[in-house]
Amino acid sequence: MRISILGLGLMGRALARTLVKAGHSVTVWNRTEGKADGLGATSVATAAEAVEASPLVIVCVLDYAAVREVLCSVQLADRVLLNLTNGRPAEARELTEWVAARGGDYLDGGIMAVPQMIGTPGALILYSGSQPAFERYEEALGALARPRYLGADAGLAPLYDLAMLTGMYGQIAGFLEAAALIAxxxxxxxxxxxxxxxxxxxxxxxxxxxxxxxxxxxxxxxxxxxxxxxxxxxxxxxxxxxxxxxxxxxxxxxxxxxxxxxxxxxxxxxxxxxxxxxx
Ligand SMILES: NC(=O)c1ccc[n+]([C@@H]2O[C@H](COP(=O)([O-])OP(=O)(O)OC[C@H]3O[C@@H](n4cnc5c(N)ncnc54)[C@H](OP(=O)(O)O)[C@@H]3O)[C@@H](O)[C@H]2O)c1
Incomplete structure (x- = not known):
């Protein structure tokens, strides 16, 4: 399958490496050059070229503002945009409209894993947004992590992602207080x-x-x-x-x-x- 990845930070590189290993034809782009070395993917000079190369485009950058900056001058007709960037439910819903206005289908994803876990059985990615898009790519995305689709409202994946993080921070808070008491x-x-x-x-x-x-x-x-x-x-x-x-x-x-x-x-x-x- 042809898959493009925009953003080669710690997480983007883990995604690219895993998809290449699973046998997909991966095209990558990053704002700063030199991040594609050793990934086994095809590196291109612009985000537009990466979008052109594949029907499935994964974006994983710092935040939604960066997502819009990266995509502002590209056409998304007949493309599925899978955004694995962390954000808020309202941002995901707005981006759905923004992508639709440019002819694309939108999927949001919340990664419940660190880069080292991508491609291992412990990793989970929560998805929401276009159901047909999810079903089309579910098997390929299964190489990254166990997929869990939450519904057509794109805001659901970030909502559940943030709820999972909330549970985690609560547990960390309790652990730190308990450890300080023992110490x-x-x-x-x-x-x-x-x-x-x-x-x-x-x-x-x-x-x-x-x-x-x-x-x-x-x-x-x-x-x-x-x-x-x-x-x-x-x-x-x-x-x-x-x-x-x-x-x-x-x-x-x-x-x-x-x-x-x-x-x-x-x-x-x-x-x-x-x-x-x-x-
Ligand atoms: N790391 C994790 O454990 C983890 C887990 C779950 C979810 N996530 C999410 O995954 C996303 C990426 O995280 P990461 O760990 O890969 O971060 P990272 O290593 O800091 O990489 C950030 C990426 O965003 C790009 N970027 C930032 N601002 C940009 C802009 N204005 N235009 C274009 N590109 C821009 C950077 O490009 P340059 O190389 O040019 O700076 C880089 O590729 C975040 O939303 C994060 O919350 C990460």
Whole structure:
């Protein structure tokens, strides 16, 4: 299959290398020269030449402003533009219109992997936008990562991508606070993390699908632990951090939401009910 790639940063190069290895005929372009060396792809001097070369054009650059800059002078008639650049749902929806006005079909993708994972079983790419385009290229794109199509609204892939990152940042925030607490007593952060924290987090994560069902049902009754118990626990936690000389900065926003929910009279509900304070 003929596939073009615009943007040869760390991710673009991993995409190009993997598609070449899978046997595709890959044409590449990058703003700065010299990035195509060693990829085994055909390098061209302009973005327009790269778009001309293939019916599927993948763009992976810094942000959507760069995407528009790269594409501003090219024709996209009979082309599928797959944008694997990180962005917001609103940007993806706007770009759908922009690409359609230039005669192209738009697919958005959210890469849930680092470059080293591209082409390995652990990699996932979320897609949304033109379903016919996705179906036409699903098999070829399978060489990059496990594909998951979310729907015709192009904003869905960035929305789900950002939701996945949100879950990740929350987990990182908890890990960093916990590690700082252990380090405050010169404990082994490595031993704590591998032997205690990770198994505990895995067990907690296993309960979340049940929370998801409760959230969708608006049913926040709990037989595990109510908000008032957690509010008191959080006061202890924050004071313990202060006693140890550790800043609880990443925990404080959660304490604030917990306090508001209890103050609103919902102390008997479960932790999943905090979502009501976020809507
Ligand atoms: N790396 C990851 O782990 C990862 C994971 C998931 C998603 N992503 C997403 O993939 C995209 C690329 O990331 P990356 O890691 O490859 O970044 P990177 O290594 O910093 O590369 C950035 C690329 O964007 C190009 N670029 C920037 N501004 C441009 C402009 N105005 N016009 C034309 N080209 C421009 C750069 O070209 P020059 O070489 O000329 O500077 C380069 O090819 C980002 O949206 C990122 O969020 C990355």
């Amino acid at each position: 405050s007593e010169k404990g082994s952060v490595t031993e704590f993390t591998t032997e205690l924290l990770v198994p505990w987090l895995n067990a907690m994560a296993a309960a979340q699908p049940r929370w998801a069902v409760d959230i969708e049902a608006g049913d926040y009754a709990t037989d595990v632990s109510n908000l008032e118990v957690n509010r008191v626990g959080m006061v202890n936690l924050v004071r313990a951090f202060e006693d140890q000389g550790v800043k609880p900065d990443l925990l404080l926003p959660m304490q604030d939401v917990l306090d508001r929910r209890v103050a609103a009279g919902h102390g008997a509900q479960g932790l999943s009910s905090l979502i009501e304070e976020l809507r």
